[in-house]
Amino acid sequence: xKTHRTIAVVFVLGALxxxxxxxxxxxxxxxxxxxxxxxxxxxxxxxxxxxxTGAPCIAFxxxxxxxxxxxxxxxGGNDAATGCKGANVGTETGITTNGQxxxxxxxxxxxxxxxxxxxxxxxxxKGWVQGxxxxxxxMSGIRIGPTSSAISVESNISVRNGAAAAACxxx
Amino acid sequence: xxxxxxxxxxxxxxNSNGIVVFAQAVNxxxxxxxxxxxxxxxxxxxxxxxxxxxxxxxxxxxxxxTFVGNTCLTAVNAPCPAATSAVPRKPSS
Numbered sequence: 001x002k003t004h005r006t007i008a009v010v011f012v013l014g015a016l017x018x019x020x021x022x023x024x025x026x027x028x029x030x031x032x033x034x035x036x037x038x039x040x041x042x043x044x045x046x047x048x049x050x051x052x053t054g055a056p057c058i059a060f061x062x063x064x065x066x067x068x069x070x071x072x073x074x075x076g077g078n079d080a081a082t083g084c085k086g087a088n089v090g091t092e093t094g095i096t097t098n099g100q101x102x103x104x105x106x107x108x109x110x111x112x113x114x115x116x117x118x119x120x121x122x123x124x125x126k127g128w129v130q131g132x133x134x135x136x137x138x139m140s141g142i143r144i145g146p147t148s149s150a151i152s153v154e155s156n157i158s159v160r161n162g163a164a165a166a167a168c169x170x171x
Numbered sequence: 172x173x174x175x176x177x178x179x180x181x182x183x184x185x186n187s188n189g190i191v192v193f194a195q196a197v198n199x200x201x202x203x204x205x206x207x208x209x210x211x212x213x214x215x216x217x218x219x220x221x222x223x224x225x226x227x228x229x230x231x232x233x234x235x236x237t238f239v240g241n242t243c244l245t246a247v248n249a250p251c252p253a254a255t256s257a258v259p260r261k262p263s264s
């Protein structure tokens with residue numbers, strides 16, 4: 001009897017642990033008006049429109065996590081046809097790693113129309129971006145900052161990024 | 172670009188520059204990427220006219236950044252084998 005009770009307690013605890021892990025991923029969709037700080041594995045469940053000015057749209061706030069774009073788009077305020085009109089705002093990044101280590105962004109999905117970089121690895125050690133399309137960002141589609149290291153940029157597509165005023169571009 | 176990074180199997184088309192390796196970059200590997208049409212011949216409004224190339228290595232030679240197997244048409248301080256044209260097969264082959 002005592003053994004059965006112990007097993008039941010173990011099962012209940014195990015179920016709680018599994019449930020806690022399953023609930024960790026954050027689902028993201030809709031309009032973002034302040035920088036969204038990620039603290040756990042997250043994914044898009046719909047297109048995202050960013051109305052953040054002077055700051056990143058999405059920033060990693062913890063190490064060892066990933067953002068899955070899940071086939072959706074993260075879109076800034078630039079016009080699709082006219083782009084940034086030659087001016088860029090370095091702080092207006094689509095997604096920044098924000099100094100967090102071992103973080104990643106997984107496609108497919110698109111990051112587009114930001115005044116700064118589409119995706120910025122900023123002061124990050126170990127990171128990756130894979131299968132993401134970046135388009136019509138005023139600085140680079142994907143940029144690895146000078147203090148970042150051990151970053152893997154693989155199988156991404158960069159189209160129509162950059163401005164003549166800055167020495168940046170696709171990657 | 173910082174240090175010890177891998178840029179692999181990406182496609183960069185129609186940007187102001189395709190792939191840029193900044194002056195401070197060290198020990199990076201840029202391989203098997205396709206960077207063509209940077210800047211685009213037909214300038215779009217989002218990428219105004221300006222000088223740009225498919226691959227641009229701004230770092231000094233002793234920074235040990237390597238370029239292997241990339242496909243591009245224009246480059247500065249980086250190898251850029253011309254993209255080969257497609258050869259039509261003979262009807263009998």
